[in-house]
Amino acid sequence: MREDAVASPARSWILGIDTSGAAGGLALLAVEGERLAARQLETRARGARALLPALDALLREAGVRREDLAAIGAAIGPGTFTGLRIGLSTAKGLALGLGIPLYGVPSLDALALEAWLEWRGAPEGEAPRWILAFRDARQGELFWALFAAPARPDRLPRRESEDGVDAPPKIPLPAGGPILAAGSDAPFPSAWEDARVRHAAFSTAAPAAARLAREALRRGDPPAPPGLEPRYGRLPRAMTQWGPPPGIDPGRTLA
Structure with a gap:
């Protein structure tokens, strides 16, 4: 992953990878303009042997070569243990082989942006003031993070909290203004039945991961x-009972 790698006429696409949820997705976003191609991955297609063939199929459909990629944005969690490791290792291998930058995208940031892109054109009074991104954490809990919706449609949601993991009744709802609860892999919590709360369900946030990587590339952020x-x-329950395999830090929870 070269730090001096930049987009060129031959490198005109950003790849987004999100395998942090029960399903997953891949997306191709043009460096310039809004051309977008995406493919949803079923649970069985998130394995290491299936991810690259799915990518090659998406590239063929879009008429894009691997050599046309300018950067990669990969969701880094929180999310499923196996999916995250497969997605990130695939992204690292591609970035290294192509000599392009890789940007790690927090999964809840991508989910919040995906929701904002869908709702930013809502009529005045219906547009959200807050975005509460959440994902199934198992054991009756959710991964979650709170974002403030931007005042302008071309801006990005602003993070207002760290990632958390709690049961829905313990997740605080912000005061004042409509709330968009953007969820993945989990049903809408009954504890959030509030007139201010609207629900937006997404299976993957790969397009938003590509958009956040494009923003990082344009800013000149280091990969x-x-x-x-x-x-x-949170590590899987089996690891908390029997210990992690070699190379896994049991203390690595929320970054």
Whole structure:
């Protein structure tokens, strides 16, 4: 992953990878303009042997070569343990082989942006003031983070909290203004039945991961270091009972 890699006429696409949820997705976003191609991955297609063939199929459909990629944005969690490791390792291998930058995208940031892109054109009074991004954390809990919706449609949601993991009744709802609860892999919590709260369900946030990587590329942000690791949010129950395999830090929870 070269830090001096920049978009060129031959490198005119951003790849977004999101395998942090029960399903997953891939997206191609033009460096300039709004051309977008996306493919949803079923649970069985998130494995290491299926991810690259799915990418090649998306590239063929879009008429894009791997060599046309300018950067990669990969969701880094919180999310499913196996999915995160497969997605990030695939992204690292592609970025290294192509000599392009890789940007790690927090999964809840991508989910919040995906929701904002869908709702930013809502009529005045219906547009959200807050975006509460959440994802299934198992054991009756959710990964979550709160974002403030931007005042302008061309801006990005602003993070207002760290990632959290709690049961829905313990997740605080912000005061004042409509709330858009953007969820993935989890049903809408009954604890959030409030006239101010609207629900937007998404299976993947790969297009938003590509958009956030494009923003980072345009700003000239340094790419992720080779040692970039997933933010698991919480290790699987088997690891808490029997211990992690070699190379997994049991203390790595929320980054």
